[in-house]
Amino acid sequence: MSQKKKIVVLTGAGISAESGISTFRDANGLWENHDIMEVASPQGWQKNPSLVLEFYNQRRRQLKEVESNSAHLFLKNMEERFDMVIITQNVDDLHERAGSSKVLHLHGELRKVRSEANEELVYNWEDDVHLGDLAEDGAQLRPHIVWFGEMVPMMETAIQEVENADGMIVIGTSLQVYPAASLLDFLPKGKPIYVIDPNTIEFQKNPMIQIIRKTATEGVLDIDFDKF
Known part of the structure; x- marks a missing residue:
């Protein structure tokens, strides 16, 4: 054969x-009414990690509703x-x-998270991520997403x-x-x-x-x- x-x-x-x-960005350059750099850049993460976590929590929830x-x-x-x-x-x-x-x-993948200190520590994740959810190295978990500039x-x-x-x-x-x-x-x-x-x-x-x-x-x- x-x-x-x-x-x-x-x-x-x-x-x-x-x-x-939702597509990544619509005509006005926003993503779900957010400036992309607020929710998809290392700078946005440093500035307001709780906003970034909630943004991806919403994306993860939405994923459960589609086929x-x-x-x-x-x-x-x-x-x-x-x-x-x-x-x-x-x-x-x-x-x-x-x-x-x-x-x-x-x-990257919505249904995975990783340590913000060690990108090799990746975990499958189905639910919301909160400040205080830590990887095994003690670092905060962040979305397993490739952000702008990474x-x-x-x-x-x-x-x-x-x-x-x-x-x-x-x-x-x-x-x-x-x-x-x-x-x-x-x-x-x-x-x-x-x-x-x-x-x-x-x-x-x-x-x-x-x-x-x-x-x-x-x-x-x-x-x-x-x-x-």
Whole structure:
């Protein structure tokens, strides 16, 4: 039996939006009425950790009220035909809940927390986090989220996955958040790229990029998988 071809899927807020999760930032630059730097930066954490904790507590609670959508399930089902590796900018677990077996989170995970002093001390966490909830090293627990200005620890692993791929599918991301957006540059030349997003930007002329200006749940149905 021939080896399955490998497709790397890069997903962003657009795929989760169809499950009812607020996109990262709306037109006025706010996230759930908060200035992003207040709740998604080391400076915001130092200034007001209780605000930051409550912000992510709300996100975690919301996550319990939503379900994976047909785009998440579609990607899971394609594992029968392809070696599907999902690299997501999303901090929700909707890909995992749909059943995808290879999911790499670039920007952290809502259902995990870690020591603010040692990023290696990571814990699964389902409920609210409060000031005074401590890691085993005695440091305050913080969201296991990559904030603005912090390193993206999974980036090297993500690059290696793309370098060995037979093609890419990009779903629901504006490709304006770096370093995630640079992943396309590591795909071997001549391999197909599908970009699914109703608001996607224009690309440099690359004959291998096919743009599908649709939502995630509609757009995945337009992919020609015979091209991979």
